[in-house]
Amino acid sequence: MPAFTTKHIRLPELPHFVYAKDSRRAAGLSVGVDLTPDGACTFHCVYCKVDRSNDARAPRPGAQNVAEAVAGLLVHLAVQGSRPVDIAFAGSGEPLSATAFADALRAVLDVRDRGPFPTIPVRILTSGVGLQRPDLRALLVETESRGVDVWLKLDAGSASDFARVNAPNLAFQDWLEGVRALGRARRVTLQAMLFETPGRARVDIDAWLARVAALCDEGVRVEQVQIVTLSDPSHAETDARAIATAELEAIAARLRSLTGLRVDVYV
Numbered sequence: 001m002p003a004f005t006t007k008h009i010r011l012p013e014l015p016h017f018v019y020a021k022d023s024r025r026a027a028g029l030s031v032g033v034d035l036t037p038d039g040a041c042t043f044h045c046v047y048c049k050v051d052r053s054n055d056a057r058a059p060r061p062g063a064q065n066v067a068e069a070v071a072g073l074l075v076h077l078a079v080q081g082s083r084p085v086d087i088a089f090a091g092s093g094e095p096l097s098a099t100a101f102a103d104a105l106r107a108v109l110d111v112r113d114r115g116p117f118p119t120i121p122v123r124i125l126t127s128g129v130g131l132q133r134p135d136l137r138a139l140l141v142e143t144e145s146r147g148v149d150v151w152l153k154l155d156a157g158s159a160s161d162f163a164r165v166n167a168p169n170l171a172f173q174d175w176l177e178g179v180r181a182l183g184r185a186r187r188v189t190l191q192a193m194l195f196e197t198p199g200r201a202r203v204d205i206d207a208w209l210a211r212v213a214a215l216c217d218e219g220v221r222v223e224q225v226q227i228v229t230l231s232d233p234s235h236a237e238t239d240a241r242a243i244a245t246a247e248l249e250a251i252a253a254r255l256r257s258l259t260g261l262r263v264d265v266y267v
């Protein structure tokens with residue numbers, strides 16, 4: 001079995017929906033769970049790199065299959081002396097959109113508790129579409145005490161930027177209501193992908209800063225704000241480009257000054 005020294009690794013003896021990768025934001029090796037290997041997502045972000053060109057994408061896994069695969073990978077890591085920093089529901093699309101999500105989350109928590117790394121967090125990386133459902137919000141609130149973190153995408157501060165950048169399948173106000181409802185009931189981390197595209201207006205940074213501040217004022221319990229940019233200098237299909245680190249740091253400083261939140265830049 002290979003050692004986990006490269007960026008994104010799947011073991012041939014494990015199924016396609018579980019992998020290990022180096023994560024900038026998690027600051028270490030992350031065990032990934034992909035509940036939507038078909039690439040289905042509730043956003044259509046202009047910078048998205050998920051390849052949806054193949055109609056014959058792999059089928060979605062069931063909860064038990066996910067739990068068994070994660071258990072196998074955790075044991076493998078322990079045997080080779082590697083320690084993951086988290087288990088992340090991320091992958092090719094939106095985890096909350098998978099019908100197996102609730103059962104898979106509970107099963108993975110049980111596997112983690114019984115396995116070699118019982119204290120690592122389980123993170124849900126989500127667009128926030130799905131938080132309009134009370135049952136999903138209740139699940140995420142209930143599991144906070146079991147070490148479940150929610151990392152919510154917040155790329156835009158206005159309805160027009162939201163439509164332009166994320167091209168979601170629901171209205172900005174409806175999306176905001178779900179975010180507020182969850183964030184008032186449990187801690188959340190906000191993630192912003194900031195980028196630029198030659199010849200087109202950037203996301204309105206002032207509006208984005210104001211939106212984060214407004215969410216805090218409205219009672220959303222923001223634990224951290226993560227600012228990232230594209231990992232490649234430019235995106236081949238959309239021409240989207242990374243923003244310079246110094247500028248991202250300046251934006252982070254403005255947000256810290258405005259809100260007092262922990263704000264980190266990952267490049």
Ligand code: SF4
Pocket residue numbers: 041042043044045047048049050092093094127153
């Ligand atoms: S939320 Fe993530 S997977 Fe979905 S379209 Fe945006 S970048 Fe792609």
